[in-house]
Amino acid sequence: MKLFSLTLVALLLAAVWTESWGMSFRSSYTKCCYKKMFIEKEIPASFIRSYQETSPRCSHRAVIVELLKGRKFCVDPTEPWFQQYLQRQKLSNASV
Template sequence: MKVFSLTLLTLLLVALWTRSQGMSFRSHYGTCCYKEMFIQKKIPAFLIKSFQETPSHCSRKAVRVEMLKGKKFCVDPQKEWFQQYRQQQESTSTST
């Protein structure tokens, strides 16, 4: 009976550890953008709440744009409209 209890406890601990590792893995890589996540259309500036560059470990260089209503999209940082938006934001923040 003791062997069974010890085995059961070990399996439970392994399952919990595996689950916690999987959650941190997902949250760590949840900030990356993949091909199907990119939006090709120009996003109007007044709809953008914030933006953040993806981390260096991501396979694609991208910017995650958060809309006013909370939706998030991935944008190619080399798109002309986004570069203009970024310059506008930087000039606004330095003048205030």
């Protein structure tokens, strides 16, 4: 019984340690976008809270766009409407 308890504690500590280093499988999976996850229609700029590029290790290049209400969508960064959004962001940041 002591060996089982010791093994369980070791596994829990390993899980906590890898999570603190950002190595969990769940967190790396959620930061990638796959072909069927991309949204096709334009998102109005006034709805966008933030965006984040996916990891270069992902199979598809993408941007995860977070809306004001907290929902997240995968967007192709080469979409013309997203490129226009980026240009407007750069201009507004330069004028501040």
